[in-house]
Amino acid sequence: MQEAVLEIETMMPPHLVLAREPVDLQDLLACRDRVYCLCLGFAGNAADARDLAQETFAKALSHYEADRPENPQAWIMRIARNTCLDQARRRKSRGPLHPISEWTAVDGRTPESEAGREEEIAIVRRAIAALPGRLREVLVMREYGELAYQEIALALDLSAGTVMSRLNRARRAVLKFYREEHHEKTN
Amino acid sequence: MKKQIDPWAEIAGLIALEKKAALADFRAREFAPGVLPARRSVPTAEQRPVLRRTVLALAASILFAAGLTALWLLKGSWGSISSEPVLAGLLSDTYLYHRSGSGEAAASATVAKAPVNPHFAAWIEVGLGRTASEAEAVDPQAPVERGDPLEVRRKLSRMIREDALERLLTQFRGIHEKEA
Known part of the structure; x- marks a missing residue:
């Protein structure tokens, strides 16, 4: 645990180094990937997602001592969501997906199949972007951030039932959009 | 028996694929984690045109205002700016304009001189401290188009220079107080 704290501190500028006491920084760092994926879901492109994840951690580390959250993971996910919404308000999402070359390196697929796959993913992204904000944030938190219903409810200050209802509506809307778009592309 | 496929599974698979590729790149x-991304402090390419548009709009507004002020200074007042339709002047030589009869209408349209009320000129003379007899004889029946706007402007300028209006106001106030 102490090693993890020291490891994080070496990556931080001196003014942000926290007090040397057993804090839940490891928990925070453990959700790095989830925070990044959540940012990816909101931003719609990898470059913005990276910046947003970094901004989220910068905010979290500077406010950690003051806030002392009971549930650090839910807390940082809430910061990530707010950071993403702030950014969305500042400017519209650029929208382009990850470059195709990096996909091939991950899955070893052929460029032709990847082109088709990327087009399908682009449709999904458009479908998610077309959702109303309150449905979109629930879907992104669930599908990209991989948060449990209870965690989403905690982060958004909603009941679990509302989260499930919104998630269901969001999924149906995305499916409808995807099928219509996909049908148009294939015809 | 045919196995029921979850309709969301395909979408979830695509999202998982996107995340997988993005995470590989991210890692x-x-x-x-403690550093704010540098690119946020620098205006992005998308923000710059907005700023440029604002600056351009501001510059255009300033130029427009300067133009109006220059016109006002040159002409002396808005009333002396020609009211002749610019379009009519431009189109007066064209065939279609003549055919439609607009050309004749435009040609017949004359720019009336700014009318000057003779009583107004007399009032200015009073303001300048002259008596009615000293002032030019004003014919109340004279047609207004015979008034000379340049002369009026000259007198007005002089009146402003010599604080005649203030003196007039003082006189009026004195009269008003006496009557009261």
Whole structure:
């Protein structure tokens, strides 16, 4: 645990180094990937997602001592969501997906199949972007951030039932959009 | 029996694929959790045109205001600016304009001189401290188009220079107080 704290501190500028006491920084760092994926879901492109994840951690580390959250993971996910919404308000999402070359390196697929796959993913992204904000944030938190219903409810200050209802509506809307778009592309 | 496929599974698979690729890229890069991303402080390419548009709009407004002020200074007042339709002047030589009869209408349209009320000129003379007899004889029946706007402007300028209006106001106030 102490090693993890020291490891994080070496990556931080001196003014942000926290007090040397057993804090839940490891928990925070453990959700790095989830925070990044959540940012990816909101931003719609990898470059913005990276910046947003970094901004989220910068905010979290500077406010950690003051806030002392009971549930650090839910807390940082809430910061990530707010950071993403702030950014969305500042400017519209650029929208382009990850470059195709990096996909091939991950899955070893052929460029032709990847082109088709990327087009399908682009449709999904458009479908998610077309959702109303309150449905979109629930879907992104669930599908990209991989948060449990209870965690989403905690982060958004909603009941679990509302989260499930919104998630269901969001999924149906995305499916409808995807099928219509996909049908148009294939015809 | 045919197995029921979850309709969401395909979408979830695509999202998982996107995340997988993006995460591989993210992990390969350096991540400094405590540092604010530098590119946020620099205006992005998308923000710059907005700023440029604002500056251009501001510059255009300033130029427009300067133009109006220059016109006002040159002409002396808005009333002396020609009211002749610019379009009519431009189109007066064209065939279609003549055919439609607009050309004749435009040609017959004359720019009336700014009318000057003779009583107004007399009032200015009073303001300048002259008596009615000293002032030019004013014919109340004279047609207004015979008034000379340049002369009126000259007198007005003089009146402003010599604080005649203030004196007039003082006189009026005195009269008003006496009557009261």
